[in-house]
Structure formats: C-alpha cells, structure tokens
Amino acid sequence: MRCPFCQFPDNRVLESRAAESGQSVRRRRECLQCNRRFTTYERIEFVPVIVIKRDGDRESFDRSKLFRGIMRACEKTGVPQLEIEKLVDEIEAELQQSASREVTSNEIGELVLNHLQTLSEVAYVRFASVYRQFRGIRDFIDALDHLQNATGGGIDLEALRRAAERSPVTSDNDNRETSSAAPSS
C-alpha cells in the first residue's frame, strides 16, 4: 500500500485493531520515507457468485434455494437445522472465496455431497439421487459404493433401504436395470 502523501511503497504498522464489529481490521501505518501516518482497513471480499445451470443458463447464487434442497434431503434424518445452516454457511463461504466467480450447479452439488457424507448417509444418498439425476438402480449402487469407500464402511444399510424406498431411484427404470443384469445366454 503506497503512502498517500509521497507514494512510497513501504510502511510499518503501528497498531492493528478490529473495527466495524469485527467485520474489518483497522491499521495505523507510518510511511518509511516521509514518516507521515495513515489508516487502512482490511475486509473480507464479498462478490456475487454466478451459477451455471445444466442447461447453460446463468443465475446468481441463491442461498435459500440451496438451503431448501439440503433441508429436503435431511428430512427425518435427525440432522438438526443448525447443522444445515452451518453447512450452507460453509458452502457459501467456499464459493465466495474460490478464485472463480462462476460455478456450475454440478460443482455445488458435489460440494454439498462432500459435506453431507459426514452428516447423514441417508441425506447423502437422497441428495445424490436428485443432483446426479440417477437413472436407475445402477447409479444408486455406485453412490453407495462411493459412500462406503469414503466412510470406510459402517453404513447403516437399513436406513439406506428406507431412504431408497422414498427416493426416485425405485422408479420404473429399475425394470430395465434388472433385465439387463440377467444372464443373456
């Protein structure tokens, strides 16, 4: 930061303290050339994040939409609302602080899944089935495999079976998958 009086680039910090209720840091500096003093403020940068949807449309990141999607996945899983809010906060911060200002809806989905797999297996599978648009039981099993690897086993299969019964993967596509898995000879 250049001195506002003589434009010299180097200075020393005399004092740092929190300002604006902790939203910024105020620093009193002294120019190493002219010795005059000036003040700087440091803040976290907030910029709008643009989401690129599957169909290529762009929209600004909608926090409440993300919240609703995660809420739906966490229904009756016992994940407290506070945890969901924390998760949304974390994801929003990750998006805010990523180098790119544009993110695909897929990338957001994968971010959510990364966090969900430690919160609730059932919510993970439900969210995956919506975000990855499962086309049949094969996709569902792939997601289970992934989860099994990520958590080092110990999956509550009974809970997952109940989740599967409520999720779209048990739709008519199962018939196709079942028949293609049968011996062809």
Ligand SMILES: [Zn+2]
């Ligand atoms: Zn100066």
